[in-house]
Amino acid sequence: MFFLKDLPTRQMLQSYGERYPGMDAEAVAGALRLLRRGSLLMRALEAYFTAHALSQTRFLVLIVIDREPGQGGAGQGESGQGGLLASEIADRLDISRPVVTDTVKALVRAGLLGSAPVPGDGRAKRITVTPAGGAVLADLLPGYFALIADFMACEDEGAG
Amino acid sequence: MFFLKDLPTRQMLQSYGERYPGMDAEAVAGALRLLRRGSLLMRALEAYFTAHALSQTRFLVLIVIDREPGQGGAGQGESGQGGLLASEIADRLDISRPVVTDTVKALVRAGLLGSAPVPGDGRAKRITVTPAGGAVLADLLPGYFALIADFMACEDEGAG
DNA sequence: GCCTATTGATTAGCATCCTAACTATAGGGA
DNA sequence: TCCCTATAGTTAGGATGCTAATCAATAGGC
16 A cells, blocks of 8 residues: 555656656656555455455455356366466465465455365365355455446546 | 465456455555555565564654654754654654654654653653764665666566 | 376465554643 | 543554465476
8 A cells, every 4th residue: 555645746746856866757747646545446356355254355356256157057268177276376366375375364264265185286276166155256346347447437547 | 565476367356356346456456456566565664674673663753753854954844943743743653652752752762852841841751863873864765766767677576 | 197387276474554552752731 | 529521542353465485286307
């Protein structure tokens, strides 16, 4: 999260540019807008998920498993017929393994994910989305898309 | 932070669009790019600050006080001659008061900020940047600007 | 058949953010 | 003066992220 509410004015950036000759004021201004706008959207999404007993991370774990090809039928992909290993989730999500462990544990407790041993490998577990988990996703997605559309419609939001 | 590495393909978004008629695939694609790119930049900045014994939040607290008009000379603004109250920092930064308390405490311990009671008000403290704090800022800013310029020069970074 | 390196997952310890509740000071009105 | 409210800051407790270290199972070399 990027916490600066009021981005520096053009004038302020220019004065930095004089003090630090290598600085590209245009790039910095763009980067700060990117950070601020992204953070505002993240805050809004996090609030949405919190209001529905989830979090951004838990939602993404659900989505990432759910969108895997072969979840309900055909069945292939790098790990077999649907579901993912914890390490595959970590690969797709850019979060650390321990966070995957904890998040999956919480979602299994909540009944939204299932966990089953992998026949050929005693170390691994295959994580799948339960029907309840699928229902939660189906419930949340319309509001998620609406929130995003709302946010993106407001071009200057967070630009100061 | 937004953790999804591989953003959904256009095709995947379209299939969601069919299942959820209200969805604006263009807006969603744009929002995910925004989140991903913003998160990558945040990760890079956080790593930079960590390598220099700071954090994004601490850096912003320093910057926000330092850029306040009247820091070194003229002296006006809503709270007098330079520095800010903790509550003013929280206002500018969109972080909660307790985080300001802890962050300022850490920076005072590190010698980068100073804290002085406000004459007229027994509750408040005025937080100022010490010379050491100013030196740290001056040290970090060139690398900070360079990192940002690098990142912004790579237009597609994080777009999958 | 063992020894070692690798891989999947977890545990432990730490940092940092939040909300809610609290203490202390300030200020305004009866 | 007394009280009620508002404001500045802190404390307490919980959630969530990270890295480093650990356990367990697999795979390869000899």
